[in-house]
Amino acid sequence: MDEPKFIDIEGVEMVFHTRKGVFHALREIDLTVRKGEFITLIGHSGCGKSTLLNLIAGLLKPTDGVLLCANREIAGPSPERSVVFQNHSLLPWLTCYENIYLGVERVFGKTETRSQLRERTLQALALVGLTAAEGKRPHEISGGMKQRVGIARALAMEPKVLLMDEPFGALDALTRAHLQDELLKIVAATKSTVVMVTHDVDEAVLLSDRIVMMTNGPAATIGEIVDVRLDRPRDRVALAQDARYGEYRTAVLEFLYRKQAHPAKEAA
């Protein structure tokens, strides 16, 4: 992959000032992400994965160092970097359609007609297979469907980068597998650049171009990076028989449970 660097993280430090004192969460984070790349962040609980994602989202400012997206400093949140959280964060009083339309209007409302905004919203719903649910409110649909609406809303804003914080963490294993497969197809179609936090080793290997493995906190940093050179499109059943899949999986497990065993807090 020879794409130029797209997200550039240089010498990032993150220190939190709490009532109990100073907490050094991240140290010396250097990472570049290429356009169209799928990166997962993995590490034990509390190592700083969400903190790093929030820094890229612009929801946090680093104590030191710099983060760039498309050669511009990340100075705050922006629709060019949309975030999907573990808990869908849909507005309960709005329908699926309206939840997505709201995001679309925020980004394109000043430059496009209402019918164009409507078209974008409908396309996003279709992309995640939820056309039939457009008039339903969040309490009327399943957890997996809610996450799909969240992903559709994020994608409808045509972000330069899709940031996902354990988007499938709260779902059962089958729904999770189904959504992973859907995400693979959507990302292939949209050529999105994705940074995703996960605790799931199989999810990381299945989805990633590179798996960024973080050391335990405090003062966590990037320990190792696994370059996943499996052809795309990827098929989970075929991969289960693929020796290379097993090697990548073992490399991540070795890192988490041998090299980074005994995390400071509870294990992942």
Ligand SMILES: Nc1ncnc2c1ncn2[C@@H]1O[C@H](COP(=O)(O)OP(=O)(O)OP(=O)(O)O)[C@@H](O)[C@H]1O
């Ligand atoms: N706003 C904050 N103020 C103080 N400490 C914080 C703050 N946000 C995060 N931390 C601390 O920074 C460390 C990293 O937290 P973070 O949520 O990024 O970890 P994580 O790897 O995403 O964890 P998990 O996998 O459990 O979600 C933790 O020790 C956490 O308590």
